[in-house]
Amino acid sequence: MQETAEWIAVDLSNGCLRVWIMGANGEPIAQAVTDKSAVIETHSGFETALLALVAPYLAQDHRVTCVICSGVAGWNVPYVATPCTPPQRVIAASPAFADPRIKLYIPPALKQMSPPDLMGGEATTIAGLLRSQPEFDGVLCMPGLHTKWVHISAGEIVSFQTSMTGALFDLLSQQSVLQQSVAGTAWDAQSFLTGVGDAMGRPQAIASQLFGIHAATSLLDMSGGAARARLSGLLIGLELAGTRPYWLGRHVAIIGVGDTALHYRTALAEQGVQGQLLEAPPLVLAGLCASYESTQNSAK
Numbered sequence: 001m002q003e004t005a006e007w008i009a010v011d012l013s014n015g016c017l018r019v020w021i022m023g024a025n026g027e028p029i030a031q032a033v034t035d036k037s038a039v040i041e042t043h044s045g046f047e048t049a050l051l052a053l054v055a056p057y058l059a060q061d062h063r064v065t066c067v068i069c070s071g072v073a074g075w076n077v078p079y080v081a082t083p084c085t086p087p088q089r090v091i092a093a094s095p096a097f098a099d100p101r102i103k104l105y106i107p108p109a110l111k112q113m114s115p116p117d118l119m120g121g122e123a124t125t126i127a128g129l130l131r132s133q134p135e136f137d138g139v140l141c142m143p144g145l146h147t148k149w150v151h152i153s154a155g156e157i158v159s160f161q162t163s164m165t166g167a168l169f170d171l172l173s174q175q176s177v178l179q180q181s182v183a184g185t186a187w188d189a190q191s192f193l194t195g196v197g198d199a200m201g202r203p204q205a206i207a208s209q210l211f212g213i214h215a216a217t218s219l220l221d222m223s224g225g226a227a228r229a230r231l232s233g234l235l236i237g238l239e240l241a242g243t244r245p246y247w248l249g250r251h252v253a254i255i256g257v258g259d260t261a262l263h264y265r266t267a268l269a270e271q272g273v274q275g276q277l278l279e280a281p282p283l284v285l286a287g288l289c290a291s292y293e294s295t296q297n298s299a300k
């Protein structure tokens, strides 16, 4: 017989919905990820996608607690100001989940007033990191649609800076003249490094360097792999040019998944910074567990 969830951990980051079905012993009994076609950016789309993943594990006679690390557009999530420890105390998500079998909780988001910046679910990942490494002192690079650079000291998020690098890559590769140039999944490592160096050397020329990819594809037979890698390299190089105070001479941990995290490590290594790679999902789960414990403690 299918086991019922004790509670459900929900990660909604970078356009992807991942759930861990947690058993009574505090360990996951199952996990699942939505496929890319699911619409999760709206409240109703998110509800449909979440139910599709968790429905078999819901109880019929009581509400199952779901703890989610970041919200959907239109949710009413309060902000906590930095510097602060990553918030673990969660609140009931608003608007509430329509299905009566689920009670959804979310931690507050973070705000930095000067310069103005916002952080959502990454704070839960940071809580997870500090659970296993409470002494961590340094900088986190968290690649994504909105890459975060976060200064951590004495268990606190001291300051952070967001760069829309992943979002720019998606927009340019899907909705610009570069779409044809970068099609496919091939990758040319040298073109990536050259792109990083060109953007860092002349960040003011980025708009021209980007069009140059289209021109080189048309005139010089630049391959799709070289074009794709150069686009990524230019954008990551531009980001590194703008975040120098965060990484120069610092202990940097890169928290991410897959190739993107590796590309950041490669780009940083070229600048003489050996970034430590950490897998994001276990840290997100650890942070969600800390949030769930806070719901249990406040219920006592």
Ligand SMILES: O=C(O)C(=O)C[C@@H](O)[C@H](O)CO
Pocket (backbone or CB within 6 Å): 014, 109, 118, 119, 120, 121, 122, 145, 146, 162
């Ligand atoms: O709270 C908001 O409004 C954000 O935009 C936060 C966002 O940057 C996430 O931290 C990562 O996508």
